[in-house]
Amino acid sequence: MALGTCLTDLHARGAISDARFEQLRPVYEDLVRQYEGRYGRAAAESMATEKALQWAEGEAMERKRQVLLQANKQGEWLADVRRQSGDGPLSRRVAEDKIVDMDNHRRAIRQQALGMMDGLLAKHRRNLAGRVRAPEELADTLAEVFGRDTGNLNARELADAWRQTSEWLRSRFNAAGGRIAKLDSWNLPQTHDMWAIRDGGFDAWRDFLLHGGPEGHGLLDRSRMVDRDTGELFTDAKLETVLRDTWEAIATDGWSRNNPGAVGKGAMANRRADPRFLHFDGPEAWTAYAQRFGGGGTPFDAMLSHVEGMSRDIAAMERMGPNPSATLLWQKDWLKKSTEQKLLPGKAGKRASDEASAGMDTMQKLFDEYTGANNRPVRRRLALGFSIFRAQQVAAKLGGATLAIGGDYGTMFHTSRFNKIPATKVMARYVSMLNPANAADRAQAARHVLMADQWAEGHAAMWRTTGEEIAHEGMRRLSSGVLRVSGLSAHTDIARQAFGMELVSHLTHMRERSFDNLDNGFRRMLQRYGIGETHWERLRGMQPESYKGTDWLYPETVANAGEQDLADNLMRMIVTEADYAVPVPDLRTRAAINSGMRKGTWIGEIVRSGFLFKGFPLTMLNMHGRRMLDEGGGGIGGLAAAAAWRFGMPLLAMTTVGGALSVQAKEVAKGRDPMPMNTLKFWGAALAQGGGLGIVGDFLYSMQDRFGGGIARSLAGPGAQTLDNTVGSLVRNTTAALDDDPETKTQWKKDAARLLLSETPGISLWYARLVLERSFGDMVTQWAYGDDVEAHYRRLDQSAEDRGTQYFAPPGGGLGDMRAPDWSNTLGQQSATAEPAPY
Known part of the structure; x- marks a missing residue:
């Protein structure tokens, strides 16, 4: 029947x-x-x-x-x-670390995927203006992706690399519990602009898909669009239904498919189950949709977005199952249950119960940061406005951030020594890779060890300094461009790659030893990432690759030998230890910054602005500080203190030396002789500069911070200075005009000059700063101060003298009065030729 x-x-x-x-x-x-x-x-x-x-x-x-x-x-x-x-009860610390480690697992998967398509990234990565490189060849690559023969062999190879990458991600997603059907006809994901689709309406969106091609032909290839429920081609009626459902899902940001009051949003494994039924008829159709309803995104953007999203989902499913949200609830319940079941009495029980509750809250914040929920704004326009403001602050005030990298040398050296990796070889490889002639070595490192964040628009340098990603596309490109032009992005990428390459080199060399004969620090590092004696023996038996006559056992080599889990652990070890070597905020640090206050609320955005430029010190305290406590076993006894001392003091010493380099580099960039290094004031500043204490160091030798404000303003963030320079000056000058005060009538010029010289994007670039100040800056200062300019210059000179230095490029002297910096002042021996400016 x-x-x-x-x-x-x-x-x-x-x-x-x-x-x-x-x-x-x-x-x-x-x-x-x-x-x-x-x-x-x-x-x-x-x-x-x-x-x-x-x-x-x-x-x-x-x-x-x-x-x-x-x-x-x-x-x-x-x-x-x-x-x-x-x-005891389940450890809150261990439970939290599991989620942080899941994020590092995501990055390991992402790096392996990007490594498969490194040629595409190298060819089409964005330039300083934020535009995709070689757009003509990218068009050929898109055509090859759609199966069209362009005769461009390089484009065909890049298209094949994309297919290999997307299939690797699909297979891995399915192995973790997903269900994405293999479709030979699938080419490229399509991005969707929610607001363009919502504003256009369903009829316009549908008609564009069905009739928006040349001569009224549709953009879709109906012959390849299969109904997942029936396995048959879509009928007109069913296609209309599915298109409407899709439009509503995009236009409502997914809310049309959510049940109010339901717990969670269903299994992550099922969210990509729809086999991407919008099959475009060719590259022209794909591009037309991208321009009209895809936010103008390029194929390059679509590929990177796909890798990012799939890597995140795969890592979560591999660690937490097909429904990570449900597993998180289960984990939090177990954390609380294991504590309450111990029936600890009195104060101990109350403390344990409070600790478990706090752990549950932190686990949720970490997971929300992982999924991106922390960055979903309450009010989009408000969040976007503050994001633009913070981007402007980055572009105007971080042009000299490269001069603050001295502390990185200390953390690179210390992390290498801690893991028993030759520190001098790490530094030598870093110097070698800085050489423009060694582009091949950088490309090798990018593919096999750490993909350059600037290639994939990951913005490690942005995260280091600002503590967040800039949301507005144009301003993000501007701020990112300043960091690139300043050299900070290049330093960050190359330093991390150099550390990763030397780690792999040392691992390859150590294969001559048995696991028990490895250096203790190196063996402990392997064990932290799940690589024990059995895994080590597998590594010893593998055939390494050869590059420039040297053997290399890359994670990719291990994966090709059929040991994907071991390759994942190796890559996770590389990306995590590189974060310690060149501090980049981990998931815990990012969650601390982003989860405290909601994005898109006035309080939340003000607090986020207050955290601007504090990503580095928070990272130092949160990562190296926690590692120091781990070395002490987390206790407070004598042995614990001794272990922490053995970790902390070398780190403090090495970063202080690096901080000293940064302090002197900043002095010279400002046109002053190096500071004398035989004073406690100098070494206090070096300690804070290199040790990650950031704003504290500004007050060890001056009651003004690096942007011209006091302690309260520094704690409030650099935006407080901008607010004071704009709103404050407006109020002051309006009051002066109403009071007809002759002494303050010209104050508006000084306020305008301060704004111009501190808030203009790019004006703080360290290698151009002195020339700009002695030309454009002197001209603006002369206009603002008029007859009082010499008194202003004397105050600047006195401020330099209070720090034990003098100007070698004195304010007001132009470019003609400059002399060479007096390096002998580092020993407190001011040269006789270093005369003060004649004000």
């Missing part, structure tokens, strides 16, 4: 449950409509019955697989946390 003749009866008699009835009916009815015109009603019902039952069986099997994977991952988590927690 056909299902259509008995479905209602079976449901009425209880042979089919309510849920199964509702599940089968729409699939069955769609199939009957598709078959009836070709085969007649009876045959259509019979064929639809068979297909619907097969579909239901497949859905049931997939759900069982996901349930088993979910239970397996939860069991692994509980067993591991119990083992690390000992006899």
Whole structure:
């Protein structure tokens, strides 16, 4: 009997449950409509019955697989946390670290995927203006992706690399519990501009897809669009229904598919189940949609976005199962349950209960930072406005941030020594890779060890300094461009790559030793990332690659040998230890900055602005500080203090030496002789500058911060200075005009000059700053101060003298009065030729 003749009866008699009835009916009815015109009603019902039952069986099997994977991952988590927690309740610290480590796992997956398409990134990465390079060849690559022969061999190779990368991600996603069908006809994901789609309306969006091509032809290739429910091509009616559902999902930012009051948003494994049914007819159709409804995105942007999103989902599913949100709730409940079941008495019980509750809250914040929920604004326009403001601050005030990298040399040296990696070789490799002639070495490092963030628009340098990603596209490019032009981005990328390459080199060299004969620090590093004796023996048996006559055992080499899990652990080790060597905020630091106050609220945006430029000191305290406590076992006894001392003091010494370099470099960039290095004031500033104490160092030798404000203004962030320079000056000058005060009538000029010389993007670039100040700056200062300019210059000269130095390029002297810096002043021996400016 056909299902259509008995479905209602079976449901009425209880042979089919309510849920199964509702599940089968729409699939069955769609199939009957598709078959009836070709085969007649009876045959259509019979064929639809068979297909619907097969579909239901497949859905049931997939759900069982996901349930088993979910239970397996939860069991692994509980067993591991119990083992690390000992006899007490589940450790809050271990539970939190698991989520932080998941983010490092995401980055390891992302790096391996980007490494597969390194040629495409190198060819088409954005330039200083934020534009994709070689757009003509990118168009050929897009055509090759769609299967069109352009005759461009390089474009064909890049297209093949993209196909390999996307298939690797799809297979890995499915292995973790996902269900993305393999479609040979799938080419490239499409980005969607929610506001353009919402403002255009469904009819305009649908008509553009169906009739927006040349001569009214549609942009879609209907012959390749398959209905996932039926396995058949879409009928016109079903396509209309699915297009409307898709439009509503995009226009409502996914809310059309959410049930109010439901817990979570369903399994992550199912969110990509729709086999990307919008199949564009060719590269021209894809590009036309991107320009009209895709936000003007390029194929390069679409590829990177796909890698980012898939890497995030894969890492979460591999660590937390097909439904990570459900697993998080389960983990938080276990953390609380394990504490309360211990029935600890009195104050100890209250402390443990509070600690578990705090852990649950932190785990949620870390997970929200991982998924991006922390960065979803309450008010989009407000968040965008503050983002533009912070980008302007970066562009205006971080042009000299490269001079503050001295502390990086200390952390690179210390992290290398801590892990028993030859520190001098790390520094030598860094210097070598800075050489413009060694582009091949940088490309090798980018592919195999750490992909340059500036290639993939990851903005490690931006995160280091600002503590956030800039949202506005134009301002993001401006601020990112300043960091690139200043050299900070290049330093960050090359320093991390140099550390990663030397780590791999040392690992390859150490394969001559057994696991027990490895240096203790190096062996401990391997064990932190799950690489034990058995894994080490596997590594020893692998054939390394050769580059310039040297053997290299890259993670890619390990993966090609069939050891993907081991390759993941190696890459996770590289990206995480590189974060310690060249401090970049980890998930915990980013969550601390972003989760405290909601984005898109007045209070939240003001607090975020207050954290601007404090990403580096927070990273130092949160990462190296926690590692120091770990070395002490987290205790407070004598042995713990001694262990922490052994870790902390060398770090403090090395970063202080690096900080000394930065302090002197900043003095010279400002046109002053180096400071004498035989004073406590100097070494206090060097300690803070290199040790990550940031704003504290400004007050060790001056009650004004690096942007001209006091302690309160520094704590409020550089935006406080801008607010004072604009609003404050407006109020002051308005009051002076109303009071007819002759002494303050010219104050507006000084305020205008201060704004111009401190808020103009790019004006703080360290290598151009002195020339700009002695030319443009002197001209503006002369206009602002008039007859009082010499008194102003004397005050500047006195301020330099108070720090034990003098100007070698005195303010007001122009470019003609400059002399060479007096380096002998570093020993407190001012040269006789270093005369003060004659004011």
